[in-house]
Amino acid sequence: MKFQSRSQIEAMAKFKSQGDLVTSFYLDTDKGRLNRKEIQLALKNLLNDAKARACALAAAKDKTIAALRADRFRVTETPVGGRTVLRARKRRLGLFGSDVVHLGLLVILAGGFASGLGGRRAEIGLLEGETADVPQAAFRVRLDKFETEYYPKGGVKDWKSTVTVVENGAPVLTRVVEVNHPLTYRGISFYQTSYGWDWQKSAFELEVRKRADASFSKSVSLKLGERAAVDDVEITRVAIRQFVPDFVLGEGGKVQSRSQEPRNPAALVEAWKGEERIFSGWVFARYPDFGSGHPEGKSPFAFVLKRYEAAPYSVLEAAKDPGVNFIWLGSLFVVAGLFLAFYWPPREITAVLEETQGKVEVTAGGHAAKGGEAFQAEYDGIFERIRRPS
């Protein structure tokens, strides 16, 4: 080997270590002290040594990086002095989980304010064929059809309202609104919320009997509050003053309806002979004989509520909620942030590679914000692989 200048040796050492390690030698080239052979030998040893060191360090570095990358770490390397610093990170997004959650909560709060300040809701009761104004909207809704579906064994399966949106007098769209399937039009949603029968407009048929005369029977068709003629000398007119579909006596003996369903239909019947009121009492459709044991039973007349019919109506809730999209956006943030924070915890490993006395020393430390035990296992695994001779 020929004599080489210092700069040449340095360049060579640098090349061997791929630019990461600067090895410098001081070579005494004063020919007066060493003979040429000795100088060449020393140089050769030095070079071999440098080569070996650089290779060992480079190999150790490659191995470390490979082990970290195998566990999906992103590795950056920085040479610091004579050492190589490897910084490995993964799941960096998890760092922001908590911020995302709290941002989401603020968005939800804003949505709540928007809902509270700008939200409007109104119940719209519609009989079949009826059209109603929608509060604060430039369109109307019409109920085309309303049906209640039952299970074969009883019990309500579904309520279906066929609704048409009418805008400027012209139908725009027709949809079936069911529970869980609202209709949304121009920012207003329509929900199936309730139903019932328009009992106040019901048509009744009342049969009038005389206790003394079994052959006497007269049926009268009438509406609520209407006085209908019976055409008899003893009883000239009858009327239904009040009707409840599900009769129950409330506090203080007050007559109430327990529900909208015709479970115990009862009518308050009044009868007149000329201008004299001769009867006033409740008549129960399900219990036609109830009156006999009643104080009214003394009346010479008996009444049977034969028919009570009312049109079913559907109650839709029209709701405008300007905050709801904020709520969904905020919820998305909260949930994404929580999963990032707790299911995607960031992990970081820093390793310093340094060679001392011909050996490469790897000093490393790890850090995980959450999930310490799982990280410990992963960390141990990585360094086990590095330690193992390849």
Add this chain to the structure above:
Amino acid sequence: MTESTLFTVAFILYIGALIVFFAALFARREGWARAGLVLAAAGFLFHTAALVLRTASSGHAPFTNMYESLSFLSWSVVLAMIVFGRKSRVPGLAPYLMLIAVALVALASSPLMPKDATPLVPALQSYWLWLHVSVTLLGEAFFAVAFVASLLFLGAGSEEKKERLDALAYRAVAVGFPLFTLGGLVFGMVWAYRAWGRYWGWDPKEVWSLITWFVFALYLHTRIVMGWKGKRSAWIAIIGFLAALFTYFGVNYILSGLHSYA
């Protein structure tokens, strides 16, 4: 096999697992605990089959009444027990979690609980039933893990054991809290908005879910931000699980509201 047979087999296997777990705990035999885990896993398979069969025969998600939801909750607790019991080196965890699961199954099979699959009322006919209830109950099962770990923490003697139990309770809350938030609150809001037209209505169940959520949020904040650990954290986790239990049982039987069907 019918659904109720499968359910009974699962129940028997769970009781077997429970006995083996406690025997292992008191006799300090780790090998027995593994046998217990096998029994519990076998029971879990039968239980899963029972749930699948019920879903197939009723045509709807298997959590529409108290019997069904108790069955599903106990299933979730066993699942959480298998997930955590396999990894954690805490011997007390599996027996006590199994005790909770068996208690829930016993409650579900009690004669007071109507078991017939009833047709769904209109409000429950939605795929959100699946998402809302299953994810919520799964989250609550992990709260149960935190509850058991916290109770064991309060009773534990050695520092090393305490440290493990404390870490375990935290891990369980960290797994359960996002699930509970997603299933209980977010999916609940979405469904409420579709079915009732509002995402939040201060229904008792909603209020108590929010209270539960706040308690566990407190747990996480005191721990992560303020560095609370050990005893104080354990108490918060216990209170949180009790709040979750009240949301689940108490609201149904004491407070009536829109959630009164399940």
